[in-house]
Amino acid sequence: MHLDYVYDPDPIQQEQNLDRLIERISRYGVSTVYLQAYADPDGDGVADALYFPNRHLPVRADLFNRVAWQLKKRANVKVYAWMPVLSFDLGPGYQYVTDVRTGNESPDHYRRLSPYVEANRRTIREIYQDLGRLTKFDGLLFHDDAFFTDFEDASPNALSAYQSASLPRDINAIRNDEGLMTAWVRFKTEYLTDFTLELEQAANYYRQADNKVFTTSRNLYAVTVMEPRSQRWFAQDMQNFASGYDFVAVMAMPYMEEAENPDAWLRSLAQRSLAQVSADQLVFELQTQNWHTQTPIPSAEIAQWVRILREEGINNIGYYPDDFHQNHPDINVMRPVFSIGRRFRAIP
Template sequence: MTPWRVLVMSAALLMLFSAGPAQADRSPGDYVVISYHDIVDTSVTPDLDIYSQTITRNRLVEHFNLMASSGYQPVSLQQIIDAKAGGPALPDNAVLLTFDDGYRSFYEIVFPLLKLYNFPAVQAVVGSWLDVPAGGRVPYGSITLPRERFLSWAQVKELDESPLVEIASHSYNLHYGVIGNPMGNEQAAAVTSIWESRRGYEREADYLARLRQDMQQTQQRFQQEIGQSPRIMVWPYGAYSEATLNIAAEYGMPYTFSLLSAPNQINDPMRSMNRYLIDQETTLETIEEILSNRVWEREEQRIVHVDLDYVYDPDPIQQEQNLDRLIERIYSYGVTTVYLQAYADPDGDGVTDALYFPNRHLPVRADLFNRVAWQLKKRAGVKVYAWMPVLAFDLGSGYQYVTDARTGQESPDHYRRLSPYVEENRRAITEIYQDLGRLTKFDGLLFHDDAFFTDFEDANPAALAAYERAALPGDVNAIRRDEQLMATWTRFKTEQLTRFTQELAQAANLYRQADNKVFTTSRNLYAVTVMEPESQRWFAQDIQNFASGYDFVAVMAMPYMEEADHPDEWLRDLARRSLAQVSADQLVFELQAQNWHSQTPIPSEEMARWVRILREEGIQHIGYYPDDFHSNHPDIQVMRPVFSVSRRFRATP
């Protein structure tokens, strides 16, 4: 008996005697996908260089033994497809094993183990790496590796002929980083429009052509070498977008995997399946938590609003110092999320005059959003929402804006807003959001508080025509004279705004990089619409409509802005009224860090008390605006014990 077989069998016996029954929290029809990479046998090649996500053969055997002895059942992709189509149901505790990058260790170490355990698996290979001649070097990030570390096409063909292995594409030649902005940040090639100093950003048409060429080369090489094209596209670094998924499907690859650590349901779309990334530090305890679904819990959010106007400086050296100061603060804060301003509003009137990313319609104050968002994600480890206006874009006199029925003019008391009933306006705003998604990196969207209509708006001719199409009078004054019509009109406007923001989310998500975080949306809600329900007609906002339209309802819990006589009691009341209508999972409470009436900062101690109050009332997700990292306001030492979600800092309520 060979040594590795002895190791397998003895470890299996140990597991059988030591492991109790799996305490799974799995549900019928779900499945977990595991992502492995290179495997090394330290007894045979003790000096082999080990890279990220590499694990030892011994560790892999431990994982396989756990699956075999505890009732976890590896399945093939075809079994999942068949179950989804109404065929045989998946076995309980189904697991799909995947291996990325096409390392030769899959053939030499993993394949014999798959045959021993009768476990199916998916192997994703990079076509251009396989095309490197024997004795050559394979580009691997910033280094190169010997060609012999990877599979040969002959081995790929042999593996593909096994009923246990399905060969997937890991792209033909997209497994590398490209420069994604003028500051030189390197980002995944498949989801990044390349920036070059001489030519600027890669044009949309050129970017799409580059992707299609890669898919075409993948098809051709697979057909030439193994006689069939792959049906799975495993995107390098787990980075893809809706656009890349569409292109891969055009070339016969409708299935892909993300690196979102979550189980999958058989009724979920299969365009992108969630996957847990495994490395050498993944212990038996951790792998069992993954396999039994005891690790997927929605975390509490702690959110900091950051104005890019605070980061921006015409002096690039000072701007970089500002960014470093911000990153250091967010990293040490122990928060989960940053709502990052993507638009420029230096005069503070709430209307967007310029943007912090390249786009087709407004000046670019600085190409800054992508740089800051990327640094926050990678260096501070937080989720970044692009905080964007919905209507408050000043595109000049050639566009039509929201008008008040009393004057037929724009209201001087509110933001200047583009009328969403005008097709030209909708197209321009949609293109701005699409540019945001293609040329920057972010995880979600926060829709600003400018998405509202007063009870005299919108009286734009296009709006009046829309009311008539909805069987309402094309006359705002006629509507206002009838309470029933008024209620119908308010509901119509509320729903129209929500639908428009959903269209904007789709536009932003078309090219947006999906990686290891779920794309989520949030929208600001005026607190008065919760405290005084009759005020919903003043804003065309409704908390329950928001709850059905977005992942999160961001209630502007700002007592001084609302001129509350007793701020603490007002916050408790707002929390209770909100929770009576919307689940705590969906509510975000946004506190104010500035008293805009007195133009003074809110004391940090008072803000910390507000956080404690909200936690006592059951509010899970809490943020504040604005964060002044220049002045350390609010004071991180005061806020962190009650605001941080990190165990190092957090105090109990």
């Protein structure tokens, strides 16, 4: 759920937005909401500001804690803080992930802080620590920005990290050797997961005295399931995720992946996912917008996708984004397929 949909510079309008959101979630009868704790008004997936007080980024509004509390108390749902792992725009003076082909940041991907730089890691840990200290939530959803392509990271600190792991400092040399390539992808995959576990500890640091269950979920690109070789394009692996987190959030978005037959593609994705991970640990995230055409996907089609996934044995299903201003998807179409009695776990 985008807090950008709730935020408004007019406090009266913002309050009306919040009331509308709470009413909608209450009517849905869903169990869990992934609530975006960062501001991304331009939709590029990079955090320009945050919705909670912190030491490093501007605060667009101190909104996350209030909305999370209202959702928990009035809509009776669990709330996960949906946070970036690396894609924080802290301006100049920080080292960002670079591509070996250009020596610069890739224009085709999120701007990401290099996790191989200790100053970057410390800053991100402090942001998560501030989140845990100043807000109340039930778990974390790690954004889909925690990836490296097969040309990243080429920053000096990254090359030093590869050398420490008994890999060459030369990425092109790694790419030209299948054995080195396999080792490099494994190293990067585990490095990213280990860093998210550090962030989990940071977010939970001030919460431990509450003795409440704290759960984690991380977004996984579907192509890494459908085409295993593509794991090297993202440094993501489903079984690694299953070992590191309570839930693997598969981005089950057929139009984003340009699937020729969305229904068949979803069935195959479900089958391949269940062959690796238990249904209880999987969350399938559907899309409600076709970002290629910039048009909403019909609610009836989204509901059909939910039915297909249910038939294949997927229990935990949600969608993104939820535009409560336009009632999209249509709650009257979606509510029957998101019935708690059918063990569905909806995550707008």
